[in-house]
Amino acid sequence: MEQYRINPSKGMEFGLYSLGDHIPNPLTGDRVSAQQRIHELIEAAKLAEQAGIDVFGVGESHQTYFTTQAHTVVLGAIAQATNDIKITSSATVLSVSDPVRVYEDFATIDLISGGRAEIVAGRGSRVGAYHLLGVDLQDYEEIFEEKLELLKKINEEERVTWQGEFRPPLENAQILPQPVNGTIPIWRAVGGPPASAIKAGYMGIPMMLTTLGGPAINFKHSVDAYREALEQSGFDPATLPIATTSLFYVADTTKEALQGMYPHINGGFIAIRGGGYPKQQFAQAPDTRDALMVGSTQQIIEKLLYQHELYGMQRFMAQIDFGGVPFEKIMKNIEIIGRDIIPAIKKYTAK
Amino acid sequence: MKIVVLAGSIVGSKTRTAAVTAIEMLQNKYPQHDVTLLDLADYTVEFSDGRNYFEYDGDTKLVAETVMGADAIILGTPTFQASIPATLKNIFDLLPVNAFRDKVISMIVTAGTSKHYLMVEQQLKPILAYMKAHIVPTYVFIEEKDFLRKEIVNDDVLFRLERLVEDTVLTVEAYEGIRKKQDEEYDF
Numbered sequence: 001m002e003q004y005r006i007n008p009s010k011g012m013e014f015g016l017y018s019l020g021d022h023i024p025n026p027l028t029g030d031r032v033s034a035q036q037r038i039h040e041l042i043e044a045a046k047l048a049e050q051a052g053i054d055v056f057g058v059g060e061s062h063q064t065y066f067t068t069q070a071h072t073v074v075l076g077a078i079a080q081a082t083n084d085i086k087i088t089s090s091a092t093v094l095s096v097s098d099p100v101r102v103y104e105d106f107a108t109i110d111l112i113s114g115g116r117a118e119i120v121a122g123r124g125s126r127v128g129a130y131h132l133l134g135v136d137l138q139d140y141e142e143i144f145e146e147k148l149e150l151l152k153k154i155n156e157e158e159r160v161t162w163q164g165e166f167r168p169p170l171e172n173a174q175i176l177p178q179p180v181n182g183t184i185p186i187w188r189a190v191g192g193p194p195a196s197a198i199k200a201g202y203m204g205i206p207m208m209l210t211t212l213g214g215p216a217i218n219f220k221h222s223v224d225a226y227r228e229a230l231e232q233s234g235f236d237p238a239t240l241p242i243a244t245t246s247l248f249y250v251a252d253t254t255k256e257a258l259q260g261m262y263p264h265i266n267g268g269f270i271a272i273r274g275g276g277y278p279k280q281q282f283a284q285a286p287d288t289r290d291a292l293m294v295g296s297t298q299q300i301i302e303k304l305l306y307q308h309e310l311y312g313m314q315r316f317m318a319q320i321d322f323g324g325v326p327f328e329k330i331m332k333n334i335e336i337i338g339r340d341i342i343p344a345i346k347k348y349t350a351k
Numbered sequence: 352m353k354i355v356v357l358a359g360s361i362v363g364s365k366t367r368t369a370a371v372t373a374i375e376m377l378q379n380k381y382p383q384h385d386v387t388l389l390d391l392a393d394y395t396v397e398f399s400d401g402r403n404y405f406e407y408d409g410d411t412k413l414v415a416e417t418v419m420g421a422d423a424i425i426l427g428t429p430t431f432q433a434s435i436p437a438t439l440k441n442i443f444d445l446l447p448v449n450a451f452r453d454k455v456i457s458m459i460v461t462a463g464t465s466k467h468y469l470m471v472e473q474q475l476k477p478i479l480a481y482m483k484a485h486i487v488p489t490y491v492f493i494e495e496k497d498f499l500r501k502e503i504v505n506d507d508v509l510f511r512l513e514r515l516v517e518d519t520v521l522t523v524e525a526y527e528g529i530r531k532k533q534d535e536e537y538d539f
Contacts, residue, residue, distance in 0.1 A: 063406075127401055137401065258539035274405050274419060275447055283537050 004185040011350035013315040015055030017090035020068025025324040026267030049085040051338025057090030063128030072105040079113035091122035091189035099151040115180035122189030197222035201229025208243040213292035241314035248293040248318035268323025355421040358390040359428040359439030365461035370427040399444035423455040430462035451484035458490035
């Protein structure tokens with residue numbers, strides 16, 4: 001775990017992440033400017049650090065309703081504005097970028113932040129980036145596997161000699177700058193079904209698993225499949241961290257949480273996916289066994305501990321700004337997370 | 352209430368004839384509702400490539416968005432090789448999972464012979480159920496011999512179409528009632 005800067009003796013890490021979505025607030029119909037949205041993200045990272053949150057992530061999505069396409073630039077600003085909090089992507093759509101450039105960017109963020117940068121590499125669940133940046137969706141699978149392998153190799157080797165299909169070969173190339181301690185933690189972003197989790201296992205790379213809702217137990221298949229694949233490939237599962245992610249909204253009471261979150265999750269789904277979030281399903285969400293993180297402080301703590309028991313993950317990442325959530329609600333969430341949730345979680349999960 | 356009558360083939364006349372008949376019945380009986388005919392023969396629709404339905408252009412976007420905007424869809428389909436035509440399957444492929452949640456779908460099926468009368472049960476209903484449609488259980492099956500020069504000449508078929516149109520509208524109203532009752536229980 002040390003190699004990935006995870007210290008299990010301190011308990012499960014708690015992080016925040018954003019896709020930088022830029023959706024009007026469904027309650028008012030107003031949309032803040034892209035400039036304000038980005039500044040609020042940087043501000044949220046500072047508040048998260050003050051609240052004792054361990055990690056802050058920003059992801060990229062190249063289409064309407066998003067604003068952090070240049071997520072590495074935003075992460076650079078966050079690196080400069082903070083002192084202790086870990087900084088990660090959530091995720092970097094590696095398939096549409098050159099792994100060398102990605103590594104250069106994150107090594108630089110690592111230098112700016114004094115060794116706090118991480119990469120979470122994914123394929124992207126939206127296809128906008130592929131069309132925009134001229135990558136053939138036909139190669140969706142292979143291009144990602146090849147690029148992730150190269151990224152991992154760059155991280156592990158001082159001079160890189162490499163040859164592949166989707167990028168010119170590297171001949172004894174030195175990739176500069178080097179990060180503070182020579183390497184950066186690199187994770188693989190994994191969606192719901194086990195197939196991608198198994199690929200992460202074969203590669204022996206930490207996994208960030210998205211668990212956006214529905215029964216938490218359904219995602220255990222992916223966790224088990226990941227660890228099994230790790231063992232098959234000769235890796236020790238005890239040395240490779242798992243993170244899970246979910247949409248998140250906490251309030252003083254269940255009712256307040258449901259009322260606070262529903263318009264945003266529903267509006268966000270309509271904007272991005274073209275269909276809302278069913279009320280009946282949402283009404284079930286505060287149940288401990290449901291993966292969607294909505295509820296009172298106590299309910300969220302119980303959900304997190306239940307999931308920690310199920311998955312044994314080292315990190316949980318919360319998305320608290322999806323669907324045009326106004327900044328005062330984001331601040332309120334960060335406050336409750338720092339004051340009540342993190343102390344309880346750390347207390348029960350520290351080894 | 353928005354009702355779309357979709358004719359799922361780009362060739363032939365039987366399905367379109369039946370669809371137009373259904374439209375006339377809807378307009379006579381329910382002039383207050385918003386009724387649209389989508390005959391796929393009138394549009395050039397791309398094959399699905401994994402994009403969100405609203406990210407296509409032109410006819411593809413128009414057809415997909417019209418279907419997604421409907422409260423009820425009366426699907427007209429011919430029978431091709433013991434199944435629905437590829438043009439209709441492509442419409443389903445363009446849409447997201449759960450696309451038909453909270454939508455009512457009823458069906459009109461045309462075929463050359465009576466041998467295909469279970470095609471809907473085996474081929475079409477499983478897709479609609481997977482996509483979460485409220486399916487009107489009874490459908491209208493129309494054979495070649497029920498048509499003469501692009502008109503339906505079998506009174507039994509016409510009566511059944513009238514009942515289908517009525518069932519479609521009533522089913523939408525019934526589910527609206529259920530949803531309203533459910534929503535009243537939630538305080539969010």
